Amino acid sequence: MTDAHDPQDIPGGDRLARFEEQRSRLWAVAYRIMGTVSDADDAVQETWLRWQALPDDPPVANPRGYLTTVVSRICYDLLGSARARRELYVGPWLPEPLLADADATGVAPEDRVTLDESVGMALMAVLERLTPAERTAFILHDVFAVTFPEIAEAVGRTTESVRQLASRARKKVRAEAPRRTVDRAEHQRTVEAFLSAVMGGDFDALLSLLDPEVIWRSDGGGKVTAARRPVLGREKVARYALGLVARTFDPATMRVALRDVNGATGLVYADAEGSQEGVLAFTVHEGRITEVDAVINPDKLGHLDFDRL
Known part of the structure; x- marks a missing residue:
């Protein structure tokens, strides 16, 4: 009863x-x-x-x-x-990112064998x-x-x-779906190496991590400064990424962290005032990055908790 x-x-x-x-x-x-x-x-x-x-x-x-x-x-x-x-929409339109220890898939990242x-x-x-x-x-x-x-x-x-x-x-x-690894460890190692290269300003190391036909999309929605067209090709993407860090990253105020972004390791960054925030998702194939999707439109980031960085 x-x-x-x-x-x-x-x-x-x-x-x-x-x-x-x-x-x-x-x-x-x-x-x-x-x-x-x-x-x-x-x-x-x-x-x-x-x-x-x-x-x-x-x-x-x-x-x-x-x-x-x-x-x-x-x-x-x-x-x-x-x-x-x-x-x-102004510029490329990207989905709103999910950051999670357990996201909408209902499965914690550490329990997922593949991406x-x-x-x-x-x-x-x-x-x-x-x-x-x-x-x-x-x-x-x-x-x-x-x-x-x-x-x-x-x-x-x-x-x-x-x-x-x-x-x-x-x-x-x-x-149309890009080729991608299903190995979580390989994906994470590649993203970690990317972070190390861009933060260290190592152009050659960054080139070695990027696919020759890599594409970088930036979704600013006309609300913040962002490339309104995709950046194409290894050298252009490498220069764009290093230039972005040089222009916007202040080590004294900016925080950056590896986080689970839509089911795979990505990057999240924010400054102390919350005036600069963004989420980067990566597609990786055979140890090289083939796509970078950067969501920086503040309207698409309001649901995220950047204080956890």
């Missing part, structure tokens, strides 16, 4: 408990579809409101499936307008080039193992249509 004072005996208590069981999954779905923390938060909150408004009878037979469908539909509807805004591709900056950037329907279908099916009939309900398409959407998205992702 349930205790008389058990929260699940309180009207709505059982519904809240069932929602809380799924909250982390719902947020993970929403973040991967939307690419922003604020949109993911809003989608989960709207899902809760819709869940709360359901009549008690009949009860939902499969809360996990129902809630996943609801949050996916909300995100799918939001994504169209979000993409329109991103087309007007978490589904939340990595490199894949998230590729997902931006998919249509809203392709992105939603791919994420739900290939990342969260949602069935095609459930996805069809979420996006308002037929089962066969979403099967084709997922297939097209999968092909695009395979063709």
Whole structure:
């Protein structure tokens, strides 16, 4: 028998408990579809409101499936307008970074044998080039193992249509996603060596760590000074990185640290006044850095705790 004072005996208590069981999954779905923390938060909150408004009878037979469908539909509807805004964005648009000891994947970094591709900056950037329907279908099916009939309900398409959407998205992702290591230790060693080279002003060491076709993207959103076009090529990226450190890094006030960024080792920096803050995510292949994604738009960093550096 349930205790008389058990929260699940309180009207709505059982519904809240069932929602809380799924909250982390719902947020993970929403973040991967939307690419922003604020949109993911809003989608989960709207899902809760819709869940709360359901009549008690009949009860939902499969809360996990129902809630996943609801949050996916909300995100799918939001994504169209979000993409329109991103087309007007100043400079490269990058996802809002996640810093974590345990991030939205729900798995602590030390427990992950390989890098978490589904939340990595490199894949998230590729997902931006998919249509809203392709992105939603791919994420739900290939990342969260949602069935095609459930996805069809979420996006308002037929089962066969979403099967084709997922297939097209999968092909695009395979063709456009950068090559990357799945070895966490190799990735971390490379990022550590990068930090040592840029802080030491060692141009040759930095060159040896960069892929000849490395790309550096800076997301300042027009709010702070940043390159509005990607920097391409080993020598240009090396000079850009060293110049950035020379111009902005004051050892007396700036803090920099290795942190888990979207499932893999990255860099976080901030000064004492909070006037300069940024997060760098890296893609590494065969011991060389192929992509650097630098998020420095303050609007995309407000959810992070830089005091922990």
